[in-house]
Amino acid sequence: GTATGSAIYTALGSLIPEAGLELQAMNLGSKMLQDRRVAGLDRPRNAAKEKDGVPVEPGSYTSGAIILMSDGQSTMGPKPLDAARVAAEHGVRIFTIGFGTKEGATVRVMGMSIFVRLDEPTLQGIADITKGTYIHAGTAAELKQAYQDLTTRMIVERKEVELSFAFVAGGLILLLTA
Helix, strand or coil, rough: CCCHHHHHHHHHHHHHHHHCHHHHHHHHHHHHHHHHHHHCCCCCCCCCCCCCCEEEECCCCCCCCCCECCCCCCCCCCCCHHHHHHHCCCCCCEEEEEEECCCCCCEEEEEEEEEECCCCHHHHHHHHHHHHEEEEEECCHHHHHHHHHHHHHCCCCCCCCCCHHHHHHHHHHHHCCC
């Protein structure tokens, strides 16, 4: 089975653990999460999520992003678009890569035949909601190109930090102690 929504929630939990997301409730899906919503317990505890009561802009989280690769429709777990909305509320972009065909195909896995079909509208929706990008990779060459395209989008920012103050303070403490 494919649990795209669970994959997004799990990635969010790893990417921003300080958000206090209730991953177990989200991954178990409807009943438990609905009970938490009714009780008002589903709000994230991320203080950075809102500034002056205004939610952060989708795609504004610059410390990371999620890359989601899928070959088929979500067949279990929470709804992928609901998970994408939670990611967007935290400013996290999701770049989706879909491989496979829209028509679908039967593949054999561990002695079982499974029908898989690319769900391009959902993958496109996830990318749109979170201000990410959807890339279709129908061949190995296209998948390699997708990785190269994403590499150019992921920018590492270097910042110089002045540390001399810490050494001066340490020296002063040692001087006073002496």
